[in-house]
Amino acid sequence: MGIDSNTTIFASNRNAFWLSRSTLEKRLSFFLPAYRADGFSIVTTGLASNASFVNYVRHHRITDLRTGATVDVIEKSIRKILFIPSLESRFYRERNVLWGSVHFKHPICLGVIETPWESLIFTSYVQGRPPRLASIAKIMAPGIAEIENLSSRYLGFSAWWQAPKFWTMDFFRPWYLVRPRFNFERYLHSLVKLARDDNRFADLPRRLLALRPIVRREANRAKNSQRCFCHMDYLRKNFFQSPQGLQMIDWSEFKIGRVGFDGGSYVSAVFRRSDMERFISVRAEFLATYVEVLDPRFDQQQALRNLDYLFLQNSLWYFLRPTTIADYKRRGKLDLLLEKYEYLLALPLISGR
Ligand SMILES: Nc1ncnc2c1ncn2[C@@H]1O[C@H](COP(=O)(O)OP(=O)(O)O)[C@@H](O)[C@H]1O
């Protein structure tokens, strides 16, 4: 028997715990029962990865030497700390949740192998062009609303004994919240330094610090709102425009978050890369579509508040990072940086709070 895409689909979708990672041949024959080391050739290419716990991402092209048929597989290896599986591999264990998605397409997960030291995730290879995020607000909104809808139902229907597992994957656990991404004040020192040389920024560290109680208040409100799966990594390289639709990859930032968080994550990605005028129009376009497609089970007001909360957290972190400030300075774009800070400071007022 040879391999083809159908064999791949029907023979796989497995999880296992192994004591060692074993050989690539053994790993492949676990997912592709038709695979035999002597009947196939494998060409492996390393792919660029930038998440901190990712050991590697590899593309394997497997060719059936008899028929010439090929199958392309992606292998992602993620390091464990204290034997704890990564959230990405834990997401893939729940992958059935996205069955039936029509808006975003998701590569097929062939299976996950856990060893004490790493998680090995095998998915199908997808091809396409990374989209310009600002141009696809109308596609993003229904895609995000669909993940929120499907996953919130899934959490709602899960058995009581699964609750502890989901609890550990929750966004609001202290072990996720310690990251600088959710503690923008840790980076204020870089703005203080800039303010010493540039008077326009003089008052900003104090004014930004005053946002802290507002962010805390919004976090507390969000915590008590409706839960769902959140991807939280809306970078253009995590999407591919393909004839089948918009493909989404890379669940390395996955958490059980709250309705609206992914919208905030997308809007903050646009905020990073666009000038103010473009950003404001894309945000408005996204929000108009999002409120239309958001499932009526969700509290719309709270979803929008959650969206702003996550947007604010993400953006404060990004624009206070020393590398971002240095980059704006080098490019002579400090005016734009100032405008971005002013926008973030005004946001709690814009939202009428
Ligand atoms: N299923 C896939 N199909 C095609 N390319 C992929 C796939 N998964 C990953 N890649 C490529 O590998 C890169 C790194 O993988 P990703 O899962 O995004 O890792 P990281 O968490 O390090 O960003 C992606 O930006 C993409 O170019």
Ligand SMILES: [Mg+2]
């Ligand atoms: Mg990525």
